[in-house]
Amino acid sequence: MTPRRATASEEALLRIFTVPEAPDSTLSVIEQNISQNLMGFLQESVVAVEKPLTEIELDFQQHQIPAAPQFVSDYADDMMQTLVAHSVHTSAPSFIGHMTSALPYFVLPLSKMMVGLNQNLVKIETSKAFTPLERQVLGMMHHLIYAENDDFYQNWMHSANVSLGAFCSGGTVANITALWTARNQLLKADGNYRGVAAQGVMKGLRHYGYDDLAILVSERGHYSLGKTADLLGIGRENIIQVPTAEDNKVDVSKMRKLANQLAADKIKVMAIVGVAGTTETGNIDPLNELADLASELNCHFHVDAAWGGASLLSEKYRHLLAGIERADSVTIDAHKQMYVPMGAGMVIFKDPTFANAIKHHAEYILRKGSKDLGSQTLEGSRPGMAMLVHACLKVIGRDGYEILINNSLEKARYFADLINQHQDFELVSKPELCLLTYRYVPQKVQIAMANARANNDVDKLSEFNSLLDGLTKFVQKRQREQGTSFVSRTRINPEKAHLMDIKAVVFRVVLANPLTTPEILQQVLAEQKVIASQEQRFLPNLLALAER
Amino acid sequence: MTPRRATASEEALLRIFTVPEAPDSTLSVIEQNISQNLMGFLQESVVAVEKPLTEIELDFQQHQIPAAPQFVSDYADDMMQTLVAHSVHTSAPSFIGHMTSALPYFVLPLSKMMVGLNQNLVKIETSKAFTPLERQVLGMMHHLIYAENDDFYQNWMHSANVSLGAFCSGGTVANITALWTARNQLLKADGNYRGVAAQGVMKGLRHYGYDDLAILVSERGHYSLGKTADLLGIGRENIIQVPTAEDNKVDVSKMRKLANQLAADKIKVMAIVGVAGTTETGNIDPLNELADLASELNCHFHVDAAWGGASLLSEKYRHLLAGIERADSVTIDAHKQMYVPMGAGMVIFKDPTFANAIKHHAEYILRKGSKDLGSQTLEGSRPGMAMLVHACLKVIGRDGYEILINNSLEKARYFADLINQHQDFELVSKPELCLLTYRYVPQKVQIAMANARANNDVDKLSEFNSLLDGLTKFVQKRQREQGTSFVSRTRINPEKAHLMDIKAVVFRVVLANPLTTPEILQQVLAEQKVIASQEQRFLPNLLALAER
Known part of the structure; x- marks a missing residue:
């Protein structure tokens, strides 16, 4: 029962876990270039002239995991030629076609720190201080939208029973989380009916006497809403696309008419979604009017500000999103105009108890009464991306964002x-x-x-x-x-x-x-x-x- | 109309986008420590003695985004004391309580490269060579499970019309994606009925004459399955938890009995989920017997190998997962025993056309006929994490994983x-x-x-x-x-x-x-x-x- 000694090849293998790349290794040199001159590195490395995708694919044909290990330097060399050379120069100042932009330099070393720490935000046991940090980021974003008083944040930001929002990999998961919660709130337990979470959509509709649920949104709404309706069992056809006026903002009077028709057909409007920054034209729906309509219809009001939400950071222009503070939930992507790397979305809930509608527990984690973030997120294991949002909020600050x-x-x-x-x-x-x-x-x-x-x-x-x-x-x-x-x-x-x-x-x-x-x-x-x-x-x- | 010149504070702000941290700056020094001696850095930085969470929270109380920008070095100093010191030393060899482990060194510089490139895998336009790379990773994992012949991968790996799987932030999203697809395949369009994706769960059940859908899984199934049933509108109560034998493997004869009862009650078994590595005890369900039952019941067979799937990389032990090659879909997390940092889950589909059941398009991206990965993923914008899986598969290789x-x-x-x-x-x-x-x-x-x-x-x-x-x-x-x-x-x-x-x-x-x-x-x-x-x-x- 004495344990076997490691063989030579095992020892060699363990070196990848214990010995860092030498400073003059290929990968270290690449890394130094990235650290010292990201723009220059990208300019020199990403080839300007486009290669057809079918040619690029030739470098990614092998479908068997290779048997023999490859030296890190050889791998890095290969990747420079096949991957980096043919990636997209998203941060080039003349690449103005997408929502990904240049990144502040400090997020690069911080990202490495985050990866090295390898925390898992699903529970405190694997994330510790990252959990209060993420809760603080959600609190700051909540305050940016809703500006509740000090007591509010004192009571709720770190409370075990509630959550001011959910950190997600991106805006799509944020929208899904918001509307999932809205569906579960609407079809909640009632008498003998144990709620949609337990019993499913069909029994929920039957219990409440609805023929169907509908979500009202501008025809310019993001395609993730269709995906949400599909996923939640509501059906894409029940995302009712309301025409916009010539300014690409939703026509609220048309939305009201449609809502009345739906009511007559026993179809319950589950939520109105306001778009704050349409993906195609960047326009903002009349959020106050939508809030009025949502309150008339007694339905959930969600604002998809995945892209436009960052503009709340400008005192000068935040009036463009007036009414967003009346939303029950808001989606904001930090990886868009907040200058955080890809993979940082958030949904913020006005009411801290709102997300209890999707709360779940498990025996070995997320025990009741714990402050584990994983009990109110769609995702399970998640990296500590909130740290990069935290860094940008602190290092850029309101004053910096105002200018940007x-x-x-x-x-x-x-x-x-x-x-x-x-x-x-x-x-x-x-x-x-x-x-x-x-x-x-x-x-x-x-x-x-x-x-x-x-x-x-x-x-x-x-x-x-x-x-x-x-x-x-x-x-x-x-x-x-x-x-x-x-x-x-x-x-x-x-x-x-x-x-x-x-x-x-x-x-x-x-x-x-x-x-x-x-x-x-x-x-x-x-x-x-x-x-x-x-x-x-x-x-x-x-x-x-x-x-x- | 001549543009205004930048003010001094604007110039200062732009420096965070153009000037890297100086080599002797606090953050650079921290980064060098991480690069040169991750274990040592963590050992020295993460405090050994635990501080109560309520005390840690005191450092994350502020709920207002600060107005004034903070110097990067000051921020880095703060984070060392408040965040890093009180994070979890997940890679310590004596921390054997969770599924996160030590990471190979080369993933640190590669992560920085990934963050610096800031690609978005939702579409080729923002990811270019990362798209074929991700498709190759999915192909390699498909081959690991199903070992189809060369022609298969030649035909399908880079095909615009299909997808061998979906890369996800983690196993939960992978499980959701698999069962979402299974639900949509089951309640597909038929005659005048336009399918569950379009019309929702209720009309689907009515059309096919089912009273409810059910998913059969061991009582040891992961809690993400309950979340999935909730999200998909099926209801948590319809995840039928089947007792396990004393070896913590599901009792297939009991599952068969339950399936017969359900059929008698007009409840359609939508899927059987086999667990390949239960989270609590690490046992593997009898996958071949489950595959037999799934084929008797003519239902989807999903294997949740989020944790255990990595063991397929061992020729010596992969027999423990015998039968997994009969699954219609398989979840594997690379951030568990494949030694990839947090945020790398995958679902693999046996049939390349399977994921068409959740296909979606949008005007400005994901145009029909494109090879954009985003048309078959739950998430929208996603980072290039597949690159780190690719790196581990190549640099560790089958021979390396065999040993590990x-x-x-x-x-x-x-x-x-x-x-x-x-x-x-x-x-x-x-x-x-x-x-x-x-x-x-x-x-x-x-x-x-x-x-x-x-x-x-x-x-x-x-x-x-x-x-x-x-x-x-x-x-x-x-x-x-x-x-x-x-x-x-x-x-x-x-x-x-x-x-x-x-x-x-x-x-x-x-x-x-x-x-x-x-x-x-x-x-x-x-x-x-x-x-x-x-x-x-x-x-x-x-x-x-x-x-x-």
Whole structure:
């Protein structure tokens, strides 16, 4: 029964757990480059010219886990060539197409600390001080939205029985958690009925006498809401998409009408979701009006501020989200405009007891009365990402965020002006936060389209839009492939202001990166104009159509 | 319209995005320590003696986001004292109570690279080469379980239309994803019925003529399954917990009887879940028998191998999971015994088209025909954690894992022998993988309990167990507080082998850390014996009871 001694190969293997990479090893050198000059590292390492995905895939074909271990340095070399070289330069100041931005430098060493500590936030036993830290982050975000008094946070922030919110891997899980809780609150235990959590949706609907549940949201609501309805057993068709006005904000009078129809059909409105920063145009629903309607309907009011929520950090612009403090729950992603790395979403609950509707326990953890965070989260084991949010809140501070948010919103206004003043570009949706959409439309075409609108010539306008689609897609794709700058694209209805329903492709820009300069924005337009003028299929047809 | 120039405070703020921490800054020094000597850093930094949670909370009381930015170095200093000092030393070789273990060194610099690249795996546009990499990881794990031929992976691994699995933040999301897909496959569109995803659970049950859905699983199933049933609208009561035999494996004949009863009640068994490594005792259900039953019942067969799945990497021991290759879906956590940092779960689907049941699209991303991973995941935005799994699979290799897994299983057998041979300890559940449970029972008490069993004296046995509970809890808590070593505890039925149903508290040990030595295991027992012998309430009563 004396234990066997380790063999030589076992000893060698244990070294990966005990001996760090040498300072001059490939991986250490890469790491030093990242630490000392992230932007430079990315600029030199991520190749500018795009390689087709099918070619990239050739480096990831092997489907068997290799038998023999690979040296770390060889692995690091391989990854530089196959992975890093062909990743996306998300933090480049000229990559203004997505919601991921540059990161503050200090999050890099902190991330390493977090990984090294390898805490698991599901329970205190595996996270200790990380649990109060996460509760504090949730408390700070709660205060940012609801600004309750000192006693409130004194009583609830670290209370075993409640939770001011749930930390999640991202906004989708946050939205699911909010609406899961809302469903369980609505179909709660009552008399002999033991509640939807115990007995399922069908018995819940039967008990309460509903034919179905519905969730009302703008047609611009995030696709995660459909996923939520599917997952929760409510069904995607019961996400009722309410039309928006020309400003891309939901039309509350239409929502009210739809709610009345649903009530007549014995379909209970479970929740209204307000969008605070639509993903496609960045507009904010009239939250106060939605709060009024939710209170009329006696239903849950959730605000999906996954992207726009960060703007609450600006005293100057937080009025744009007025009414959010009336929401029962709010989703905010810290990995968007709060400059935290990927994987940091949150849902915040107005009422600290609200999340009790999804509370669960287990024998070996999450014992009753414990302060374990895992008893009120959708996820189980989770990393200590809250630490990075905590760091950003403290190191950037309200004063720092005030500048960052204000600058980004004002940069978007500047870019909108730039587009408006350029004769060959058309601003499609004005920036309310730091997101806008536009497209390239040669002046001659703009004039011809204005005439078509004046004559209410829908067919001709459709023809223009369809040709513009081809041109916009071409420009967006070519610009991405050239690798200097990147805007994204989406499909919306650019003729809405003219009361026509024509869908078309537009460029979409998010100006969250603090390092994006006015000069870069000018260059983005200049590059697009050059690409567009070289296009040989849609552009000639557009110009011909404009002359007809 | 000329853009405003940046003010001095704005310039200062931008430095956090452009200027790295100086090499001699507090944070850089901390980081170097972590890089060069993680174990040493943790040993010196994490305080050994436990501080009560209420005291730790005092450092995390502030609920307002501070206005003024804090210097990074000051923040790092604060965090060393308030957070790191009071975190859990999860990688200590003598902390054998949880499933988080030591990490290989190379994951630290790679994590920093991952964070710096800040890719978002929801779509190719924000992840590029990370998407084929993640698909390769899923392919390798699929091959590990199902070992399909080359053509299979050639056809499916990088196919736009299918997915061999889904990468998740952890095993809970993996289990939810598997059963969500199973529910949607079962209640799929049929004639005029548009499927549960579109129309919800109630209409699905009505259409197919079921009164309810049920999921059959061992009473030892993970608590995430209850959460899943709640979330999916099936209801926790419809997770039918089937008793286990004395070896903690589910009793398949009892499961078959229950399934027949359910069928008679028009309740459709939606899925059978096999547990491959129960969280509490580490036992593996008879997977082949469960696969037979699932095929009799024509239902989905899911295996929750979140913890035990890593043992498939051992040629020597993978036979313990025989039958797993017949599962329709399998959950495996890489952040458990695959030595990847927290946040890396996976669900693998046998049939590549299976996940189409939860497929979703959106206008601006996840366009149809794209290879975007986000169209078949529960989560939306996700970090590039798959890279760390990829790194471990390549750098450790099958040969390396063979040694790591075999050693951990054999270390558990060694520890079981040690417990068996110690006169004052009782092995409660034998290790099948690297997990076992035991408790401290003085020899005299063991003899008296054996007599009580022989006499079938349930009352006396209950009394013994109840006193032992107090003693076990005391020892576990005191040992944790002393800070040298840590075992966890859970409640199971230690009298099962004697056909009595008495729940009692036991020590629970997971021997996944490659650095845990036989000497450490000897010390753990020695320390427990000392603590137990000092206990002054339950121990004297136990000894007195043994003499009665």
